[in-house]
Structures are given as structure tokens and as C-alpha cells.
Amino acid sequence: MFEYCDKMVADFENAICHPINNKSSIYYTGVDLGTACVVLAVVDENYKPVAGAYEYADVVRDGMVVDYIGAIHIVRKLKEQLEASIGSELIYASAAIPPGTNELDSGAIKNVVESAGFELTGLLDEPTAANSLLKIENGAVVDIGGGTTGITIMKDGKEIYVADEPTGGTHFSLVVSGAYKVPFEEAELLKRNPGKHKELLPVLKPVIEKVASIINKHIEGHLVETIYLAGGTCCLDGIEKIIEKQTKIPTYKPQNPMFVTPLGIALNCTSNEE
Known part of the structure; x- marks a missing residue:
């Protein structure tokens, strides 16, 4: 089901540890300013992953940039780190925002990326970016990030509905903190530890059910036969089973949902030379 996606993510994970210096004529970068983590994904002229870097940070909340200077500092630092690893300058970048927040925060995202030294060539919503890797023709693509849950409904390969609500991994962490x-x-840190997921799942079940209720609300009236998950919060083992039980719709996720969206952003990057 996710052959292309899983292969791309596996190649990207390898490129994070072992950057590929292939002297590509051009490089494209996806900048994912997440609530919990900032990820930069670099692909070459053939849109193959060659390098990547990420840093957990608190510069974005509920999809909004709250630490503008901190965000610029992290993106610039990761950019320089990646440039050193591949021996080439990174010029062009794309970024993404939660669905429906274009008027609220697209300017801030644009300014962060450009102030870090990139030329921004694309800005798209997160579930659409994720679907560049998932390649879903029909169904709901649900991107559960650190601060928000974004939903895109696809029909015959086209978006027919997008929505976003402020519930995500931050809320999961607050529940764990309280419990x-x-x-x-x-x-x-507990939430990110796969060895703790089985123990945490019953604790987090209520907030996962809330996410499922958000999905149910937004797919109501649409013929959605399958739900596909992306976003770092979906790394939680068993989250798809609870969502499937609550929505009564088959729910699937790729092997590492954390890197699906940033790679999808990179695949939507172009250059002014094209």
C-alpha cells in the first residue's frame, strides 16, 4: 500500500545518517516547521533524498510561529549543517502550513524560511504535502502533528475538502504529564520512546478518541472508505487501531509517519530556473 512512501522514507532516514554527495545540478529543500520538531529534507535534481536534519523545538504552537527569531536560528543552523554535509549551497525551499491557516500564518512561515537564507518557491498545506508521498486517490489523509490535526479528503486524485483543528501531539504530552x-x-521524551508506547496507549486513548471525533466531524457527508495517517504523532504504536475503532473506517499509516510531510514538502519544491 505504501511501497513508494516507505522506500522514500527509508532512503531519507539513511540520508540523515549518511548524506549523499552526488553533485546534483540543483537541490530542493522541504522545510517543515512543526510544533514539536523542525525538519529539513533535501532531495536532488531527480527528487531522490540526499540529506536531512531535524531538531526538537518549541518555536511553533498549534501551527503558528510563536518564536520567530528562534525559528530562523534553527532553520539557518540546519541549512548550514546540510550544506556542509553535501558540499553544496541550498537555495530553493518549499514549506507547509496547516490547512485553512494561509491568511493567518503564511507570511510568518515565508519570512522564517527566507530569513534563514532560502528562496521560497512553494507553500502548501500539510496533508497535501503528505499525499505527495502517500499518493492517495480516494480517502482521507489525516496529518496529526504536534499542535494540529489536518484533514484532506481526496476523490479521484483531487482535493475536495480540507480542514484543520488544534489537537495534536502537544495535547498527548500534556495528558502524559498529568497522568x-x-x-x-x-x-x-516518554511519548517519543517506542518502548513506552504499549504502556502509554491506555492513558492516551481519550485524546486519540478526540482526534477520531474531529475526523468524524469533518468527513461527515463525504464518502470516505479509508483513512491514511501521517505526522509525527502517528508514530505512537496502535494509534491507528483506536482511530479505526472510533470512525469505523479502515485506517492505515506508513512505517515512519514523522518524515512523510517534510519529504512531501521537498517534492513540491521547484526553482526559478524551471
């Missing part, structure tokens, strides 16, 4: 009586930062 275990630990600071938010420690709860974040």
Missing part, C-alpha cells in the same frame, strides 16, 4: 505527574519536557 505521570512529570514535567511536560519529560512527558515528551
